[in-house]
Amino acid sequence: MDLKTTNASPVLTDPAPINKSRLGIHSGLFPYSQSGPSFSSGILTTPRKKPGKLDDARSNGWLDAMKSSSPPSKKMLKDFNVEMASDDDIAYYSWMLKYPSAIKSSFEKIINHARNKKIVMFLDYDGTLSPIVDDPDRAFMSDEMRSTVRNVSTYFPTAIISGRSRDKVYELVGLAELYYAGSHGMDIMCPDRETMFADPSNRIKSTGKHGKELNLFQPAREFLPMIDEVFRTLVENTKDIKGTKVENHKFCASVHYRNVDEKSWSTIAQRVHNILKDYPRLRLTHGRKVLEVRPVINWNKGKAVEFLLDSLGLSNGEDVLPIYIGDDKTDEDAFKVLREGNRGYGILVSSVPKETKAFFSLRDTSEVKQFLKSLVRWKEQNALSMKKRSTK
Numbered sequence: 169m170d171l172k173t174t175n176a177s178p179v180l181t182d183p184a185p186i187n188k189s190r191l192g193i194h195s196g197l198f199p200y201s202q203s204g205p206s207f208s209s210g211i212l213t214t215p216r217k218k219p220g221k222l223d224d225a226r227s228n229g230w231l232d233a234m235k236s237s238s239p240p241s242k243k244m245l246k247d248f249n250v251e252m253a254s255d256d257d258i259a260y261y262s263w264m265l266k267y268p269s270a271i272k273s274s275f276e277k278i279i280n281h282a283r284n285k286k287i288v289m290f291l292d293y294d295g296t297l298s299p300i301v302d303d304p305d306r307a308f309m310s311d312e313m314r315s316t317v318r319n320v321s322t323y324f325p326t327a328i329i330s331g332r333s334r335d336k337v338y339e340l341v342g343l344a345e346l347y348y349a350g351s352h353g354m355d356i357m358c359p360d361r362e363t364m365f366a367d368p369s370n371r372i373k374s375t376g377k378h379g380k381e382l383n384l385f386q387p388a389r390e391f392l393p394m395i396d397e398v399f400r401t402l403v404e405n406t407k408d409i410k411g412t413k414v415e416n417h418k419f420c421a422s423v424h425y426r427n428v429d430e431k432s433w434s435t436i437a438q439r440v441h442n443i444l445k446d447y448p449r450l451r452l453t454h455g456r457k458v459l460e461v462r463p464v465i466n467w468n469k470g471k472a473v474e475f476l477l478d479s480l481g482l483s484n485g486e487d488v489l490p491i492y493i494g495d496d497k498t499d500e501d502a503f504k505v506l507r508e509g510n511r512g513y514g515i516l517v518s519s520v521p522k523e524t525k526a527f528f529s530l531r532d533t534s535e536v537k538q539f540l541k542s543l544v545r546w547k548e549q550n551a552l553s554m555k556k557r558s559t560k
């Protein structure tokens with residue numbers, strides 16, 4: 169089967185980022201919206217945006233987006249042994265007025281709101297549970313983080329929602345008690361509820377590595393051969409560029425350029441761009457020093473959150489509080505769903521100011537761990553005081 173179409177159309181691109189000024193908190197933030205095409209219902213395959221006049225990777229903003237796709241490491245200014253706040257610090261603290269820290273200023277607010285509600289915890293993996301490292305194969309989470317997540321899941325239903333393949337993220341997290349959504353939510357391992365599957369062809373019964381029966385929801389299943397083909401083409405076409413790494417996530421593919429000399433970034437962008445011209449049913453999104461190729465369907469991490477809440481029977485309750493913690497552009501779809509439906513809290517993990525649909529912020533993975541531990545402590549104290557009250 170020829171998976172390409174002869175009717176080549178230009179690639180849908182994300183908007184080019186606006187250069188952020190060092191102190192321009194409200195006016196010059198990096199645009200951070202990721203939403204794909206949206207329809208009121210169904211998981212429709214949608215056409216890409218109309219071709220613009222410009223038709224190469226440089227002119228349509230890919231390169232700018234690539235350059236600003238991961239925050240630089242922070243430098244502290246020191247002057248005569250007096251620690252001074254840099255412009256970046258001032259910018260960050262001003263930004264935090266709009267997106268307060270979930271552990272510092274706003275923890276009380278969060279738990280007050282969560283009182284008498286059931287928290288459902290959604291966690292992104294890279295940059296949230298494991299720090300960003302140069303080699304994607306070595307992005308391990310610490311044992312302490314793992315046991316923290318395990319503790320969280322004893323009190324709250326907990327799901328991992330990642331851009332990686334479901335198998336890979338399951339292997340990295342290694343906790344059987346969680347729910348997993350891989351490929352940016354396009355591969356969901358979920359509880360078995362017949363009513364969830366309006367289109368039963370998207371529902372797959374499968375047997376996991378340990379012989380356990382799995383219930384999978386895979387809305388982009390028809391794209392499997394196409395993603396496999398484009399993955400192989402991407403590998404073939406970038407193999408001469410030192411440092412490039414292409415990953416196959418089953419329902420999407422990633423081209424990493426973190427370890428590539430910046431001089432070659434435009435070459436990578438151009439080659440990926442050229443390949444995608446032959447696949448109008450695929451689109452490109454930008455992650456942290458990674459180009460991600462994914463199907464043009466009305467599905468994303470936000471949809472996965474809604475699907476999981478539904479399949480857990482927790483979608484309509486006033487007494488449910490979903491919390492989603494993530495660091496990347498793809499997490500914005502989930503933040504948006506929670507904010508717009510007034511359903512719960514998005515928490516952005518970032519050490520630099522970013523425009524976001526989240527409500528709160530955490531600086532890095534260690535603050536994520538601290539936040540999760542604080543929630544568990546709060547829940548334990550609650551349980552203890554309830555027990556004391558009932559034995560009086």
Ligand SMILES: O=P(O)(O)OC[C@H]1O[C@H](O[C@H]2O[C@H](CO)[C@@H](O)[C@H](O)[C@H]2O)[C@H](O)[C@@H](O)[C@@H]1O
Pocket residue numbers: 292293294295299300301302303304305307329330331332415422424426455456457458460496498
């Ligand atoms: O949705 P996520 O769980 O956050 O996954 C997003 C991407 O994460 C990985 O790449 C990122 O982390 C790597 C390891 O720290 C880093 O080397 C890379 O530069 C980052 O982009 C993963 O490899 C990607 O395939 C995921 O899409």
